Amino acid sequence: MAVGVFDSGLGGLTVLDAITRRLPDVSFVYLGDSANAPYGVRDAEDVYELTCAAVERLFAAGCDLVILACNTASAAALRRIQENGLPEGKRVLGVFVPLIEALTERRWGDNSPPREVRVKHVALFATPATVSSRAFQRELAFRAIGVDVEAQACGGVVDAIEEGDLILAEALVRSHVDALKRKMPHPEAAILGCTHYPLMEAVFEDALGPEVELFSQADLVAASLADYLERHPGIAGGGTSAFLTTGDPIRVGRSATRFLRRQIAFDAA
Amino acid sequence: MAVGVFDSGLGGLTVLDAITRRLPDVSFVYLGDSANAPYGVRDAEDVYELTCAAVERLFAAGCDLVILACNTASAAALRRIQENGLPEGKRVLGVFVPLIEALTERRWGDNSPPREVRVKHVALFATPATVSSRAFQRELAFRAIGVDVEAQACGGVVDAIEEGDLILAEALVRSHVDALKRKMPHPEAAILGCTHYPLMEAVFEDALGPEVELFSQADLVAASLADYLERHPGIAGGGTSAFLTTGDPIRVGRSATRFLRRQIAFDAA
Known part of the structure; x- marks a missing residue:
């Protein structure tokens, strides 16, 4: 099996x-x-x-x-x-549920009702397609209560990673983190909501600073x-x-x- | 009419x-x-x-x-x-032909054969979809001779412009110009190959420097x-x-x- x-x-x-x-x-x-x-x-x-x-x-x-x-x-x-x-x-x-669990401390496969989240101000980094689908936001509303999500559509990052230009990918990640912080200056947590982003996790971590808890889907x-x-x-x-x-x-x-x-x-x- | x-x-x-x-x-x-x-x-x-x-x-x-x-x-x-x-x-x-004309000094609606280009090293900035379609490169090969095009897929710029975040758009443009210059350090000319980019023309101009001739489709x-x-x-x-x-x-x-x-x-x- x-x-x-x-x-x-x-x-x-x-x-x-x-x-x-x-x-x-x-x-x-x-x-x-x-x-x-x-x-x-x-x-x-x-x-x-x-x-x-x-x-x-x-x-x-x-x-x-x-x-x-x-x-x-x-x-x-x-x-x-x-x-x-x-x-x-x-x-x-x-792949959504483990993130919501991490925000709410609920467990996978556990069908208990939605709970209060333990972090309120959450930055979501994802592709433009994922952000404009509003899927994360809908799932959060369905499964967790009281979380304020600010989404940043990180255009170009997946392309740069797939082209193998990690210097460009790093520059783009830093620009997108700056853009997020202009909208939400002090997030408590950040979600890397794209399966490509674990390859840039250290850059997100560095750009966000040590006070932001980073949740990586992987x-x-x-x-x-x-x-x-x-x-x-x-x-x-x-x-x-x-x-x-x-x-x-x-x-x-x-x-x-x-x-x-x-x-x-x-x-x- | x-x-x-x-x-x-x-x-x-x-x-x-x-x-x-x-x-x-x-x-x-x-x-x-x-x-x-x-x-x-x-x-x-x-x-x-x-x-x-x-x-x-x-x-x-x-x-x-x-x-x-x-x-x-x-x-x-x-x-x-x-x-x-x-x-x-x-x-x-x-929208392609005027660009090729500018590179070759041929005129729109003029069916003369392909000519030598007057600039050789050309940077092309376009969306990831346009770059991966290789349409510009094919048209150039069909209509002009001897031009060396290095394409930069400028992921995220259109999204940032459409979201109205011009600070982010500027940062992304600068990163993409840096990425292009790592591949082609001294372009003679640069093509803005996306109809959104005229809105960022001053940033491209500044990031590329005065020695690069800028061709804007519009x-x-x-x-x-x-x-x-x-x-x-x-x-x-x-x-x-x-x-x-x-x-x-x-x-x-x-x-x-x-x-x-x-x-x-x-x-x-």
């Missing part, structure tokens, strides 16, 4: 990396839907259907638990997939998964790990190797 | 502004396809069909000459529209149009100007007013 990790492209590899650092014995199947990426430009119905197909594919590959490591997929599909009912013994978890998902697996033993482990893509495995493998700065080989999904 | 100016959204208003500054007596019909914007995320066939429909709409509105003030539409549709043949007396001109299109109208009298003038949108006229008018910082009212197309 393995944990399935789904993303529209390669960004979810930062989530997978955080998971394997925290849980080195867990086997996983990573599925990147590169043939249909990016999801940010698709409509919600389209993203829902692509996400359902990917989840089915990961269930078929032997995963009882699938993590949607993609903000767009989580926002458009997670709640609907859970409400429609899943096959016996199967679970799908999203680490939070890994921590939540560790907690979840402890409460639900027998879900993962003992299988073989694999990287699957709906795109061209050779091209995607080359991009992934450049993205994470270590060798990764993909197979066709 | 009027000159038609077409863009997928509001960016083409900077082109129209440059035209009306240069040619205050020319009447025009501006058509923004806000209902289908942005074009950058659509495939080429889709953009071709939307552009043809817009051109038809502007011909029907009494325009004998239509300017495609949209890089995506120009790249995907202009050559094909011209090759398919146009109704007697109608002309469609794109000004070049206006200059080419002035030259063209002198050679083809009777095409424009005497009509009533209008702003049309395929979107909601009230919302689009509000955005346009914020975008150009002066009052603009749109009608339904």
Whole structure:
């Protein structure tokens, strides 16, 4: 049995990396839907259907638990997939909930009612598509009470990372942090709401200053998964790990190797 | 009779502004396809069909000459529209050609063969979608010889301008100019290859330094149009100007007013 990790492209590899650092014995199947990426430009119905197909594919590959490591997929599909009912013994978890848990100290898979948040002024850094979808803001309103979120659409950062220009990516991150601080001078916490941003975490940390608590999706998902697996033993482990893509495995493998700065080989999904 | 100016959204208003500054007596019909914007995320066939429909709409509105003030539409549709043949007396001109003319000193509507360029090292600043489409590079290879273009995908600048955060837009422009200079330390010329960038022209100019000749699409299109109208009298003038949108006229008018910082009212197309 393995944990399935789904993303529209390669960004979810930062989530997978955080998971394997925290849980080195867990086997996983990573599925990147590169043939249909990016999801940010698709409509919600389209993203829902692509996400359902990917989840089915990961269930078929032997995963009882699938993590949607993609903000767009989580926002458009997670709640609907859970409400429609899943096959016996199967679970799908999203990338938003661990963040909300971190703000509210609620646990993944725990269906208790919304709670007071422990931080009030929260900066959200995400892509223009995620910010304009208002998905984080909606999920927070649904799952937490009393949090004041100021969102900064960090245009250009993902492009700079994907082009491998980390000097530019750093300059852009610092400009976006400055722009956020003009709107919210003293955030207590900051959310890195894009799976690419863990690669720039040190820059966000430095630009925000030590008084701001930084929440990175990748680490939070890994921590939540560790907690979840402890409460639900027998879900993962003992299988073989694999990287699957709906795109061209050779091209995607080359991009992934450049993205994470270590060798990764993909197979066709 | 009027000159038609077409863009997928509001960016083409900077082109129209440059035209009306240069040619205050020319009447025009501006058509923004806000209902289908942005074009950058659509495939080429889709953009071709939307552009043809817009051109038809502007011909029907009494325009004998239509300017495609949209890089995506120009790249995907202009050559094909011209090759398919146009109704007697109608002309469609794109936003690329005046730039290539400026680099080669050839004139709009002049079908002479490609010439040697007079500047060799050219920096191109455009959106990530335009850069990755390689449309400028293809047009340059088709129409000019011996130019070395280094493209910088200026992620985030359009978003910052549209959000009205010009402090952020300035910081991002400076970072992108720095990134370009790491790849091409001494460009002789720079192209602002996005209709939003005229709003940041002073920042580009300052960041690039006085030794770099700056080509702005808006000004070049206006200059080419002035030259063209002198050679083809009777095409424009005497009509009533209008702003049309395929979107909601009230919302689009509000955005346009914020975008150009002066009052603009749109009608339904």
